[in-house]
Structure formats: structure tokens, C-alpha cells
Amino acid sequence: MSPNLLLADESTGSRLRRNLLAIAGTLLLVTTYTVLVITQPTDLTGGLGQGVALATFAAYLLSALLLLAAVLQDLPVSTLTLIPVALALNILLGQFVGSVMVPLYLDSMGTVLVGFLAGRRAGAATGVLGTLIWSLFAPTVLPFAAGAALIGFLAGTAARFGAVRRVYLAPIAGLVSGVLVGAISAPVAAFVFGGTSGVGTGAVVTVFRSMGDSLLSAVTKQALLSDPGDKAIVFLIAALLVYALPNRMSQSYEFVRRYRVLGRRGGERD
Amino acid sequence: MSSCVATGYLDGGAENEIKGMNWFQRLHPFTVLAVAAAVVTTTTAAGLWWLSCTVNAGALVVAWSVGKSKKLIGLSSAIVLPTFASQLMIHGLASNGSFGLTQAGLQTAAELGLRTAVLVVVGLLCSLVIDRHQLVAAIDLSKAPAQLGYLVAATLFLLPQLAERQRVINEAQMLRQVKFRRGLRGWFQKVRLQAVPLVLSSLEETANRAPHLAARGFPATQRMTRLREVPDSNGQRWIRHVSVLCVLLLPALLLVPSWMDFA
Structure with a gap:
């Protein structure tokens, strides 16, 4: 019999290795973030500044890659086919928003959609992979891979605990996720790029800086102004898209059935 | 053609395809990618404006040699110019609780802008000179999980297909003589009428694709034969190893003296 017709051989060793990779990735991310927030290096362009920029870039990217390595081999085929579509939707819907001049990003729509339908591990993997592929067109997004993974992870967690069962819960979950993602991504913007890459967001940071805030504090405040609103809308639209799916399709995802993600909207009722 | 290739055999078609490729x-x-990573990390660690300018100019020369200079300039400008503008506002205009132009602020903004420009220009040069088919084949032939190659390939090739589908959906809505309102309501109307059909049709397709892929033994548990060749040689392997060493060691060597001063 072909080995592909057999169930995957899941040994305790490989599961342990994946858990260790996930723990290492999370620890690296949290440690880097904590060290940067506590020390807040003021030198941006001197020897120390160059070192901090490189170390932050490397630590955030490495933690994202470790998290990807931890989850990638666990994903079922139905999720693997969903991820490329989600990545393409991230890019296309991001451009769509740009073309209609609405001041939102919506570039994480696909990631949130995967989190809602396939769970937090799939969401995190979509976030990292999306950033890696998007970096082929915009290399500056590369160190934000960990933040993108967090969006997918939080979307999956929110769906697991019932945030998609009621339409008003989705934007609340998005708001909370936006605060966490904004806070985690701020050190990258501050210490790797010395601020933000957009003129509009740069103007907001300038206002906070002129009021006497440190660079990290100003960038964090700017992120806390933009990200929660954006994520609230993304979570709401992703939830509405999931409601619009035919029952047959949404219930084909094991995560949706197992955690009754859609509640009474889904086919399986208690 | 290099002395060593990564897999199996080379048929006439593949040989012709490789002959049609540029040097890169x-x-x-x-x-x-390894050489680009070494260049970016070393230039960032050095923090010298003339080195950053030289690297950017070198990247433009390389792009010009393969006929991609206009594309590189256009794509880089779209990222670097807003970044420069943002740096000028943040560091050039505002600092230490005051608002006004300072020479130190302008210098910081210029240095940060140049640092970002190196990453952007070299990164975009890589994506312009690397053939996407070769990249997917190289990932497949490496020790990376089989899923990674599929995901990169599927995303890169789905993107133009979905963009085309979005165009067709827009045309269909125009034929239905849908008139979009202005403001936020119009925007939500656009999301509903354009994004919903795109998302639903794409998800329907993935639901159909999954069982077919599973039936064909995806993800493979053993090494599979690939007809596409990825040219490789001992010399290139050596360059990759040296580049990885440079990524790890050169920044440390360049930065340790300044850290000593700081300590």
C-alpha cells in the first residue's frame, strides 16, 4: 500500500520537537519585546542603534519562523489549500481598500478568515507566510511577520471561544487583538525603521514626539490609534463573510464543527 | 550550465528554458538570497552613508544589466519616498518635546532613510532577478517541509488568477448597472458586491481542491522526482556558506568596538 494512504505517523518525539519550537519562538518574541521596552535605546543611528536594529529584526523574524516550523506540518490538506487563497486575498483586498481611498489597511482579512475557519495554528501560519511572500514585493514588512502571526493566532483563539457566534462580539475581539498587535509591532517600527513608513502615520508620530514622548512611546500610541479600529472592522467583515458561506462549506472545516464556531448559525446544534 | 544540478535529468525544453534566462x-x-542578506546586514551594521549609497547604486547597475532598472526604481520609490518623508517629519521636525528643523534631526532622518533604502532596493532586486519557478523548485528540493513549496507556489500563481477574477466580477457588476454610493455606505456596498463573490468563489474552489490534492498523496512523505532543474555548483554552495557566515559574524565584528565604548 502507498504510504500516502496511511495516516501520518505522529511520534511523541516530533510532537515534543514542535512544542519546543513553539515555546522557543514565543519566548524569543516576548523576551525581545520586554528587553526593548525596558531599555528603550535612544541611539538610533550610532553603533548601538545599528546593533539594536539588526537584533530586533533578526529576533522578530526568527521567532516568526520558529512558530511557522512548529505548526506547518500539523496542518491538514483542507487548511493548506485555504492558506494561499487567504494570502492572495490579503494582498487583493488591501489594494481594493487603497483604491477606494478609505483610511484602513484590511490587509489581514485572509489571515483572520483562516483563523476563524481553521483555528489559531493555521491563522498564525498564514500570518507568517503572508508576510514572507508579501516581502517579495515590499521588503520592509519582513520584521512584522511575528505581528501578523499574532493576528492569525488571536483570530483563531477568538473564534474558538465564541467571538464569531454573535455578530457584535467579532469587532470587540478585533479591538482587543488590535491593541495587542499594535503593542507588539511598535518596537519594530521604532527601532528597525526609526518610526513608521507612511506619511499619515508619520504625521501622528510627529505630533506625539513634539509633545515630548519618546520614539517608542510615540510609535506605540500611533499604533494603538490605528490598529484596534482596523482590526475591529477586519474581524467584523471576516465574520460576515463566514456567515455568508454556505453551511456545507463552513461545516467542512473540522475547527468550525469541533468548537461550534458559528453557534446556532452552523448546521450542528445541540 | 553548471557542473552540478540538483535533480534527475535535463530534457531539451528545460535546457532551452535555462539558456533563455539571464545570468542571475x-x-x-x-x-x-544569501548574498543579499550578507550585503544588507553588513551595510546596516557599518552605518556609513557612502557605503549605503554605493550599495544602492550597485543594485541599480545590476538591475540595469538585466533590463529591470526602471522597474526597480519605480517599485523602490513607492516604498522609500514615503519612508523618507516620514523620517523627516519624525526626526527632522520633532524632537525632545519641540517642533522645528534641527541639523541633528535631519542627519538622523537621512541615515535612517538610507538604512531602509538598502533593505528595500536590495530586497526588491532579489525579487526581480530571481525566477519564481526556480525559487519554488529550490524550496521543494531543499530540506524544507513539502507544504512550504506548495504554499509559495500556490500563492504566487493564484494571485494573478484572483486579480483577473476580481476584474471579471467588477465587469459583471457594471453590466448589472450597479451604482455605487459615495462615502462609507458606498464603500460597504463595494465590499459586499465585489469582495463577497470573490471570497466565496475562492473558498468554494479550495474546498474542491483539497480532496483532489489528498488523493494525489499531498503532502508527500518521501522525496519526489522533479523535472525542473535548479542549477547549482560547489562554488555556489561555498558562496552561500561564506554569505551565511558574513550575516552572523561581520555585524558583530563591526559593532563590538562601539559596544565596548558604550559599556
């Missing part, structure tokens, strides 16, 4: 596309994609 004949390199192993990982060689290009």
Missing part, C-alpha cells in the same frame, strides 16, 4: 536567473535562488 541561472544562479541558485538561495545563492542570490
